[in-house]
Amino acid sequence: MDFEKIYQEKKLIIENNIYSYLPSLDEKSIKVYNAMRYSLEAGGKRLRPVLLLSACEFCDGDIYQALPYACAIEMIHTYSLIHDDLPSMDNDDFRRGKPSNHKVYGEAIAILAGDGLLNTAMEIICIDISSSIKNLETTTKKVLAASEIFEASGCKGMIGGQAADIDFEKKELSEDVLNYIHIKKTSALLTACIRAGAILGNADEEVLADLTEFAKNMGLAFQITDDILDVCGNQQLMGKAVGSDAKLQKMTYPSLYGIDNSKAKVKELEKKSLLILDKYKERSDFLKNLLLYLTDRSF
């Protein structure tokens, strides 16, 4: 299979559609619109929406039905980056090789742009559910998918992870806390992408359970890879300053276990994930390749 080509096709579907979900604003509040759009346009891998569409497709679902949810989740991810970059949070001046949102628009508008993207995600989903409200089966799976997304982006997921990450800065390392932060902060939303996509694609229980297990391992492998790249990656490839975790004295896998053990942990998680999908044969080729693409980014 031509993994790169299929990935790019899905990414293009997102990029060709996501801006149409932004609210149309008039001149007086155009600044917050521009700020929201600026960060959405900064690009990135579009990993989360691609994952959502891929899981839907894996289950033989209609990816265009899943598109609003994919775009909503990219907005949620983008808002979290805008808020994470703020001076009082991680204080990052660059994101994806461009000045971060608050460096361009100021802190106040950056905070509002983040709020606006999270709120827009919910608006997109409300509108989409309304559009097919008379079909009970469709409505049920849409509401389930929405619940997966907002539970993962909330305090029991991403926000809780980020709060713990900040609270534990400069405190003593422990494996328990490190896993907690990684699972909540990154893995929860990645898992929700896969689960929401699968639910929208009418997955049966077994498939949903397998994909969930795959996603959890992948999510952790992805975050450890990010930690490693923060130590030994290259600023141009990363699009942001390397060494920012160390600067903030953040707990990471490499700081706790060393680089070699962290790489071994990634390999172990990678193997575990691939094994789960073996029984699906060629049908799982894209998801397997996607996992390898994430863990082999640049080491």
Added chain:
Amino acid sequence: MDFEKIYQEKKLIIENNIYSYLPSLDEKSIKVYNAMRYSLEAGGKRLRPVLLLSACEFCDGDIYQALPYACAIEMIHTYSLIHDDLPSMDNDDFRRGKPSNHKVYGEAIAILAGDGLLNTAMEIICIDISSSIKNLETTTKKVLAASEIFEASGCKGMIGGQAADIDFEKKELSEDVLNYIHIKKTSALLTACIRAGAILGNADEEVLADLTEFAKNMGLAFQITDDILDVCGNQQLMGKAVGSDAKLQKMTYPSLYGIDNSKAKVKELEKKSLLILDKYKERSDFLKNLLLYLTDRSF
């Protein structure tokens, strides 16, 4: 009618239930939970959820069915106050007579607490819609109510108003911009409370239209009253510093038209609102009293 008693009863229903909608978090992310709870506990009038329940009751709906939406809207309002108070926004050290969220928990956790409250509002509504998903009629009105709320709290409403407010600080005054900011920043969410409550209470088209008109006038009257109180209110009654708008060189009704004209404008809007509800006779007593309570706060 004993307006005060009925208001307090509704307020108590909110206060007895709202905390049960907060996510249960473990020790590692307890700080963001505490920060969310701190601002929810800071009190205030609980105006928005009381409005939502009152509109539902006006339409003979079951206020307990509307409760999740009322609590969700109070969370949205509370998140907006936390973010508005941040140093990069209005930079207010006090809110409702207590130190503002970031003064207690720091800016990073305050931003996350705001994000968390908005996200929790979405989770509450997703869970509530799921709970009655098989009833098409109920699901339809719930999704409609959710759409009203999130459209009003988003960029076409509250967030857009706040963005314009910040963008126009220190710029020349104009009636057009002032009305825009007031309508978006305050009136939109108040109107959504009334509309969502009415929808959940099965309002017919005429009632919904009348209540919407009432709410729009009330929302503007409420905001002008707030502006007047910022100039000539008393800090103890307001629970925050008086004169903060002037300090930020914000455009307000009194700065544009003077105090007397602003008071006259409130009276005019008050009269208009009351007139709309006249045809409903005693049924509208509580809403009418509520309006008078808001506009007569302390002048």
